[in-house]
Amino acid sequence: MISTRIQVLIVVVMCFCVASIFRLLAQGKMDYKLGIAWTFVFGSVAALALAPRTLARMAAFLGIASPMNMLFFFGFLFSTGILFSLSRRTSRLQAQVQRLAQETAMRHEMSNDVQENKLQLR
């Protein structure tokens, strides 16, 4: 079982994290998709910490010796999922930035050409 002290600590930390996510969402500094995913992770960890019997049953079912380890395992699993999704998004963004930079260079060169032609016509 997990002690009340650690339960309280986990719940407080998770609440603080969720509050930070909400603040970032409200300020428009975080994407909703990611905000919801992180809220789900923090919320789940807090909920599991508040339900030690469920946690113990799940730990026994999966063959994990300590319910506390079960909690960390869940947190790690969810975080890995989000990090994987972030890696995919970063790669996509990199490709998009590259295309954007290439198009910008092309258009800039074209506009230079047009300006030179205009000057020649004058």
Next chain:
Amino acid sequence: MKNLVIIPAWNEAESIEGVIAELRRDAPGFDFVVVNDGSTDSTSNVCRRLGATVLDLPVNLGIGGAVQTGYIYALRHGYDTATQLDGDGQHPASALPAMLECLRVEDADMVVGSRFIEKKGFQSVPLRRVGICFLSFWVKVLTGTTLTDTTSGLRMASRRLIRAFAEEYPNDYPEPESVVRALSLGAKIVEMSVEMRSRSAGQSSISMRKSLYYMVKVSAAMAMARFYNWKKKGLDK
């Protein structure tokens, strides 16, 4: 026949003037475009002062992104061949007419300038030569094609390959991977002996520290290129 030379340049202000002068003198039938890859020095200004066409990338994309920009330019302007030539002065412009002739006679999709056929001129440092040897072996294993200089940045591509590379081109350390991609698409690649020089100024983008990462990344990417989606596409006729 419209021929383009793509010169990727990142902080090459010291050497680019010589490269452009050499191109005008030794390869007069070739248009050229300098792809300024987010240089922080005066590369772009030097090129513009010399009347060169410059594509200024607003951020540094790395060699792959810069070269692909050149291929996109070649495709949009209807060029029949596009030749990649480094902006550091390592590649002799005088080789271009012979490479063009080789492309035509061999009916090839790509001609690669190789340092190691006649083993003349700058041969790179021993450790890099070992790496190049391994990459050549890896190309042979993956595609059955023998190439001696898989990392050579001097390469001429046909219109079919210009289209393919404009669509998709590897990002970092792209030369060996792009060769495997081209071969997987069914392209014919031939090598021609070219005497290269050591870079006239600036620094190589691949430091010794990065070499191990380079070998692992490139080897994995080459295998992926051989067995993944490129195999299915095929080159346009």
